[in-house]
Amino acid sequence: MRIPAAGVSVRIRDLYNNQHRRTMVKKNVSHPYLERDISWMYFNRRVLQEASKDNVPLLERVSFLGIYSNNLDEFFRVRVASLNRIAEYDEKSGAKEAHLAARTVRTINRINDVYVSDFENEFSRIFMALRQEGIMLISDREADAEQLEFIHQYYRDKIDGLIVPIRFSAIEYLDHETDESIYMAVKASYINKNGKTNYEYAYFELPVQSCGRFVRLPDKEGKSYIMFIDDIVRCSLPKIFEGTEYENFEGYTFKFTRDAEMEIDNDGRNGILQKISKGLKDRKKGEPLRVVYDKDMPSDLLKRIMNRLDIGKTDTVSKSGHYQNHKDFIRFPDCGRKDLKYGPMPPIAKSDLMGPESILEKISRRDRFLHVPYHSFNSFIRVLREAAVDKNVRSIKITLYRLAKDSKVVRALVGAARNGKKVTVVIELLARFDEESNIQWSQKLQDAGVKVIYGLEGLKVHSKVVHIGMKRGKDIACISTGNFHEGNASSYTDCILMTAAKSIVSDAEKLFEFIEKPYIPVHFKELLVSPNEMKNRFMRLVNDEIRNKAAGKPAYIHVKINHLTDTVMVGKLYEAAENGVEVRVSVRGNCSVVTSKLRKYCDIRLNGIIDRYLEHSRIYVFAAGGEEKVFIGSADWMPRNLDNRIEVAAPVYDPEIKREMIRIVEYALRDTVQGRLVDGSGGNGPWTCSDPLPHGSQTELYEYYKSANGGGDTAPDSGITTSCTGTNGCNNINACSSTNNCNG
Numbered sequence: 001m002r003i004p005a006a007g008v009s010v011r012i013r014d015l016y017n018n019q020h021r022r023t024m025v026k027k028n029v030s031h032p033y034l035e036r037d038i039s040w041m042y043f044n045r046r047v048l049q050e051a052s053k054d055n056v057p058l059l060e061r062v063s064f065l066g067i068y069s070n071n072l073d074e075f076f077r078v079r080v081a082s083l084n085r086i087a088e089y090d091e092k093s094g095a096k097e098a099h100l101a102a103r104t105v106r107t108i109n110r111i112n113d114v115y116v117s118d119f120e121n122e123f124s125r126i127f128m129a130l131r132q133e134g135i136m137l138i139s140d141r142e143a144d145a146e147q148l149e150f151i152h153q154y155y156r157d158k159i160d161g162l163i164v165p166i167r168f169s170a171i172e173y174l175d176h177e178t179d180e181s182i183y184m185a186v187k188a189s190y191i192n193k194n195g196k197t198n199y200e201y202a203y204f205e206l207p208v209q210s211c212g213r214f215v216r217l218p219d220k221e222g223k224s225y226i227m228f229i230d231d232i233v234r235c236s237l238p239k240i241f242e243g244t245e246y247e248n249f250e251g252y253t254f255k256f257t258r259d260a261e262m263e264i265d266n267d268g269r270n271g272i273l274q275k276i277s278k279g280l281k282d283r284k285k286g287e288p289l290r291v292v293y294d295k296d297m298p299s300d301l302l303k304r305i306m307n308r309l310d311i312g313k314t315d316t317v318s319k320s321g322h323y324q325n326h327k328d329f330i331r332f333p334d335c336g337r338k339d340l341k342y343g344p345m346p347p348i349a350k351s352d353l354m355g356p357e358s359i360l361e362k363i364s365r366r367d368r369f370l371h372v373p374y375h376s377f378n379s380f381i382r383v384l385r386e387a388a389v390d391k392n393v394r395s396i397k398i399t400l401y402r403l404a405k406d407s408k409v410v411r412a413l414v415g416a417a418r419n420g421k422k423v424t425v426v427i428e429l430l431a432r433f434d435e436e437s438n439i440q441w442s443q444k445l446q447d448a449g450v451k452v453i454y455g456l457e458g459l460k461v462h463s464k465v466v467h468i469g470m471k472r473g474k475d476i477a478c479i480s481t482g483n484f485h486e487g488n489a490s491s492y493t494d495c496i497l498m499t500a501a502k503s504i505v506s507d508a509e510k511l512f513e514f515i516e517k518p519y520i521p522v523h524f525k526e527l528l529v530s531p532n533e534m535k536n537r538f539m540r541l542v543n544d545e546i547r548n549k550a551a552g553k554p555a556y557i558h559v560k561i562n563h564l565t566d567t568v569m570v571g572k573l574y575e576a577a578e579n580g581v582e583v584r585v586s587v588r589g590n591c592s593v594v595t596s597k598l599r600k601y602c603d604i605r606l607n608g609i610i611d612r613y614l615e616h617s618r619i620y621v622f623a624a625g626g627e628e629k630v631f632i633g634s635a636d637w638m639p640r641n642l643d644n645r646i647e648v649a650a651p652v653y654d655p656e657i658k659r660e661m662i663r664i665v666e667y668a669l670r671d672t673v674q675g676r677l678v679d680g681s682g683g684n685g686p687w688t689c690s691d692p693l694p695h696g697s698q699t700e701l702y703e704y705y706k707s708a709n710g711g712g713d714t715a716p717d718s719g720i721t722t723s724c725t726g727t728n729g730c731n732n733i734n735a736c737s738s739t740n741n742c743n744g
Contacts, residue, residue, distance in 0.1 A: 031574045032594035034680045035104055036565040036638075037079050041111045042682040043589045044071050046610045048115065049676070049684060051122050058133060059332065059340040060612070061126050066329030068119065072112075073257055073327060076290045076316065077179070080105060081259035084289055084315065109316050111682075120321050134223040135335050139322070140231035147217050147225065148235065155236040158211055163233070163240050165202040168304040174288070179258040181205045182325040184233060187301045188246035200246060201304050206233060206253070213328035216335070224335040228323055252297040255324040256309055257290040288315070295319035342612050345702050347376040347490070348709050354379075360386050360393075363498045364474045367654035370496040371664065372482075373613060374705045377489035380496055381408045383478065387468050388416035395422040395469035397512045399461055403441050404486040410441060414448040422469075423450045426515050428461045456518055459531065462641065463634050463648035467508045474500040477508035479527075479650040481617040481632050492616040493698070495632050495661065497650055501526075504650055511648060528649040530635060535568065535642040541622045541629065542572045545581045553625040556582040560619040560665045563590040563636040564606075570637075577604035586668035587678055588615045590638070594680030606678040607687045609671055611698045619661050620649065630658045664701065671697035 050056055051064035086094070086101035127137050143151060165186065177183070185203045192198055206229055215232050217225035230253050233240070237249035288309040293302060311317060334341060353359055353368060359382050362368065370379055387393045396416050403410060417423045427442045442452045464480035482494030499505065507527040514522045514529075528534040542557060549555035557576060564570065564587050573593065577583045583604040585593075595604055609615050620631045633649025635641040652658045668675075673696040675687030693700045 031571050032597040032680065033567060033570060034592045034594050035107075036563075036590050036592060037075075037083065037104055038107055038111070038682075039565070039590045039592055039680070040075060040079065041108060041115070042678075042684060043591075043608065044068055044075070045115060045682065046608055046676050046684050047071060048119060048122065050610050051126065057340050057342055058126065058129055059334055059337065060342055061122075062130075062329050062332045065119070065123060065126065066327050066332070069326035070330065073179075076257045077259065080108060080316065081289055083108075084259070084312075088312075105316075112316065112318065116318055116320060119326070123321065123326075133337070133340065135337065135340075136223055136225045138217075138225055138227055138231075140227070140234045143217075143227070143231075143235065146220075150217055151227070151232055151235045152239075154215060154232060155239055159207055159233070159236065160239070162207040162210055163204050165204045165240065168201045168203065168308060171308060173310060174256070174308045177205070179256055179288070182208060182230075182253055182255045184230065184251045184253050185297065185301050185305055186237065186241075187250045187252075187298055188237075188241060188244075188248065190245045190247045198245075199300075201301055203305070204240075206230060208325075208328070213325070213331070214333055216333055224333075226333055226335075230323060250298070250301075252294040252301065253322075253324045254291060254293040254297070254305055256288045256292070259287050259289055290316040290318070292318045292320045292324050294322055294324070296322070345374075345612075347373055347378075348702075348705050349376045350379055351709050353382070358386060358390070359383055360390060360468070360476060363476050364500045367497065367499045367501065367652075367657055369498065369654075369657045369660065371617075371660070371701070371705070372489040372494050372496070373491060374493075374702050377486055380478070380484070380489075380498075381412065381486075383468075383476075383498065384409060384412035384466075385415070388412045388419055388421065392471050392473065393421055393468060394471045395424070395467075397424040397426075397465075397467040397469075397509075398484065399426040399428075399463050399465050399515075400441075400484060401428045401462055401464065402483040402485050402488065404488075407441070408486055409484045410445065413445065413450060417445075417449040424453065424512060424516075425450050426453045426461050426512070428454075453516055456515060456646065460640075460645045461515060462645040463511065463529075465508055465511055465648055467505065467512060469509075474502070475505045475509070476500050477505040479504070479508070479632065479648060481619070481634060488616075492614045495617045495619065495664070497632055497652060497657065499650075499654075501653060508648075511646075515646065526651055528631065528633065528635075530642050530645060530647040534635060534647060534649060535566070538569065538620070538637075538642075539572055541620075541624075542576050542581075544624065545622055546576055546579045548623065548625045549580045551625075554623045555580070555625070556584070556621075556623045558584045558621040558662075558665045558669065559637075560586040560615070560617060560668050561636050562588050562616060562618065563638050563641075565590050565592040566637045566639050566642055567592070569642070573604060574598070574602070577602040584669050586615070586665065586671075586675075591678050591680070593678070596679040596681045607669055607671065607675040608678040608684070609668060609674045609697065610676070611674040611696055613698055615668070617664065618649070619665050621662055621665055628658065628662065630661045632661060663704075667693060667697040667700055674698070 047064055047068045051061045051068065053061070056064070083101040083105050087098050087105060089098045130137065183203050183205055185201070188200045188202065189197050208229060211229055213229055215227050215229055217227055219225065234251045237251055241249065288311060291305065291309055291311055293305065306317075350370065353362065359379070363383070370377070384396070387396050393416075396413065398413065400409070413423050413425060425442075425445050427445070442454070446452050464483060466478035466484075468476040470476070476498065478496055478498045480494060480496040482488055482492050488494070503526045507524045510522050510524060511527065511529065513520070524532065528537045545555045545557055557573070564585060570592050573583050573585075578599070580603065585606040587606050587608055588610075591606060591608070593604070593606060595602070595606065598604065618633050618635060620633070622629045630652040631649045632652060633647060635645075635647035635649055641647050652661055670689055670691055670693045672687050672689060672692040676684040677687050678684075
């Protein structure tokens with residue numbers, strides 16, 4: 001590997017220290033624990049399993065191939081990048097941690113090799129099925145004379161001039177290339193006068209940004225024909241190299257992934273905005289750590305790619321099929337075949353939040369809630385819009401983590417500021433892969449007179465909270481499990497609690513004071529706030545269940561969450577289960593619980609659901625001796641959420657809303673259609689329960705909400721697809737997440 005840039009060693013040391021602290025915790029526990037990053041591979045496997053289901057519409061199965069691939073890209077860019085850095089840490093004090101990281105990367109690569117084969121098999125199966133439906137994805141070798149004429153014309157009209165080959169002999173490294181793109185490596189040859197074959201090796205970026213990844217050829221005999229842009233370009237190689245002596249061409253695609261962990265300049269002279277901006281530029285220069293290439297690529301051509309990427313021992317090298325960058329399947333042409341996609345589920349306009357009466361007045365009388373995307377996010381937008389124009393509103397404070405491209409939330413806040421309201425926005429500049437967007441939004445807000453706070457250095461502000469201050473009457477607070485983001489709200493399942501309960505609203509106001517002035521001690525009475533007291537409060541709630549079980553009272557813990565990897569919380573769940581407390585968890589992503597190694601009497605089971613929407617809401621239910629306690633919030637049970645971020649969970653007091661939150665968790669735990677058993681083995685077997693729903697939980701919830709709404713008025717179509725969205729790290733359904741991991 002090349003010598004890292006200045007400042008990298010500091011970042012590696014930080015990574016080592018964080019990993020070291022987590023490892024120290026693990027050494028003090030005796031319960032089984034699955035490494036977070038191994039569990040993530042098992043999660044992404046569940047995404048791939050959706051592509052294999054015959055009962056999933058064909059074009060949705062194609063999308064799941066894209067989602068799986070996009071998830072994997074982000075995982076390598078962020079998580080595997082961190083592990084590689086730790087593995088390369090050569091100081092004696094970090095030897096054990098470096099060894100653990102290297103071992104984890106090797107395990108990931110072994111699993112990935114198996115999954116690559118599974119992916120290719122599913123790819124073949126799906127596209128054979130599409131052919132039977134008259135959607136023909138053809139290669140350059142399958143094109144007939146008529147189609148080749150179309151391809152040549154397409155090249156002249158759309159591609160000519162977009163591609164400039166770069167000779168491998170002219171460059172030392174691929175430093176100037178982005179890992180957002182896909183590349184074609186070309187082996188060109190001609191026979192000289194002496195009868196000797198001369199070779200040239202070059203590469204170029206495929207023009208996906210300009211032309212898209214797929215090109216529709218003219219329909220024939222009632223069938224739709226589609227070709228990868230890769231094959232369009234292969235057919236056009238003689239034109240691309242026109243004017244040279246080369247006569248024969250071989251083109252093979254490859255892609256690579258860079259280290260996307262952003263370097264933050266610790267120079268105290270620079271403001272946080274400047275530090276993030278500089279870090280974004282540095283990210284684009286991150287070292288390559290993974291390369292995927294066509295398995296048919298000649299060794300002499302492959303060698304040149306590897307040398308220019310400077311791939312190291314711990315990096316990932318994967319042979320693949322003829323095509324790379326499968327994330328583009330998310331945008332595969334539907335050819336007008338809506339019958340091969342999910343049926344429409346337009347968001348429901350909640351009747352209790354509709355009508356001419358002020359929505360703020362309604363909230364002041366009784367708590368309200370939304371469960372998006374089943375309910376229309378427009379009701380939340382209306383809250384902000386009313387607050388922007390209502391003369392009785394004094395101030396609006398909000399935390400923003402991710403924002404839509406043309407954000408209605410920002411429009412409302414800008415309008416409020418121009419109407420003379422005191423508007424305060426806490427915007428998280430370190431929302432992974434959205435940093436650049438958030439910088440731009442923060443500048444726009446400031447230009448409108450909004451007070452913008454960039455959170456706390458060293459602590460991401462991941463909470464989703466709104467406080468609306470009134471001149472007269474009750475203040476209002478909104479607590480959400482997900483981002484105030486119209487795009488997310490069309491494809492992520494999230495809950496928004498809107499309340500005028502004085503104790504919660506008062507704590508919400510304190511939260512903004514804490515963010516703005518973190519050196520002032522603050523105590524939260526109702527809200528669970530990390531890194532202050534959230535983990536301890538959750539632990540006490542678990543301990544209460546253990547005591548209630550011993551006293552013969554109702555005792556259970558039912559949780560719906562994205563990720564469960566915090567060693568302390570994992571240990572507490574084991575402890576509760578071993579003491580007879582029923583533990584049931586609906587977990588979408590990372591999960592370090594290993595139930596396959598527990599004693600048989602331990603009553604703990606976990607269900608992982610992948611469906612048309614990304615399961616994102618965090619809901620925590622405790623039996624509390626028969627007087628159920630319910631909380632919703634932004635925090636997963638991970639070290640980053642409980643120890644290193646500002647997160648908020650709020651109690652749900654309204655009896656009707658409490659029942660609805662319990663229903664959401666109950667439906668998730670009864671979903672045997674989309675559910676998979678999460679036991680730490682990676683088997684992802686079918687989920688079973690004694691009282692299964694006839695359909696998946698998402699379908700059942702939608703039908704329930706329609707019925708509860710008196711037949712179901714639906715909001716106007718937002719124009720955003722609900723089957724999947726596209727990333728960033730975290731705009732992808734079932735991504736991320738983003739990492740995706742889904743940081744949202």
